[in-house]
Every structure is written in C-alpha cells, then in structure tokens.
Amino acid sequence: QEKVFFFLDAHWGNHCPLIDELEQIAISGKTAYLAIHDFYNPFDLSMGYDEYQGKKLELDYIKEVLDKVYPEGYAFHYNEKAEGARRGIIYILPV
Numbered sequence: 001q002e003k004v005f006f007f008l009d010a011h012w013g014n015h016c017p018l019i020d021e022l023e024q025i026a027i028s029g030k031t032a033y034l035a036i037h038d039f040y041n042p043f044d045l046s047m048g049y050d051e052y053q054g055k056k057l058e059l060d061y062i063k064e065v066l067d068k069v070y071p072e073g074y075a076f077h078y079n080e081k082a083e084g085a086r087r088g089i090i091y092i093l094p095v
Contacts, residue, residue, distance in 0.1 A: 004030045009037040016052035019065055026068035034069075034092040036062075041078040041088035048087045059090070070094050
C-alpha cells in the first residue's frame with residue numbers, strides 16, 4: 001500500500017472542505033499520514049484554530065470520518081511549538 005503525507009489547510013469562512021478531503025483520502029486506499037493546520041490544540045490554549053458553522057476544528061469534529069480513513073485505528077498528537085500566528089496542528093497516523 002502506498003503511504004502518503006497529506007497537509008490539510010484552507011478551511012475557513014463559508015466553506016470548509018476538511019470533511020470532504022478526509023472522505024476522499026478514505027476512499028483512496030492510501031495509507032495516510034495527516035497534518036491538519038489551524039486545528040484546536042487542547043494542550044496549548046494560546047494556539048489559534050478555525051471554526052466552521054460555530055464548531056471548533058477539533059478531534060470530535062472529524063472523528064467519524066477518521067474511523068473511515070483508519071479502520072484499524074490511529075494515533076495523534078499536537079504541535080508543541082508554534083511561531084508567528086501560533087496556530088494549532090494535529091498530526092494523525094495509522095497504528
């Protein structure tokens with residue numbers, strides 16, 4: 001199986017393609033390694049994140065589709081450092 005790193009960004013305003021992008025990754029058959037930018041980091045509340053339709057971009061927001069991307073399970077962690085705009089990032093990989 002092909003392993004692919006996906007950096008997902010560009011989710012703000014009136015359009016949030018994040019769920020659609022994850023759905024496409026799920027059906028691609030690729031082993032996905034993900035980094036999602038502008039993501040809520042519960043361990044460092046000083047980091048910024050995006051919202052869509054009043055919901056934080058956080059793990060609960062994408063959990064259902066992550067189960068499709070990683071049917072065998074996944075692990076995740078958040079960035080510990082950020083500079084400039086100080087935005088959160090979540091990294092997700094298969095177990």
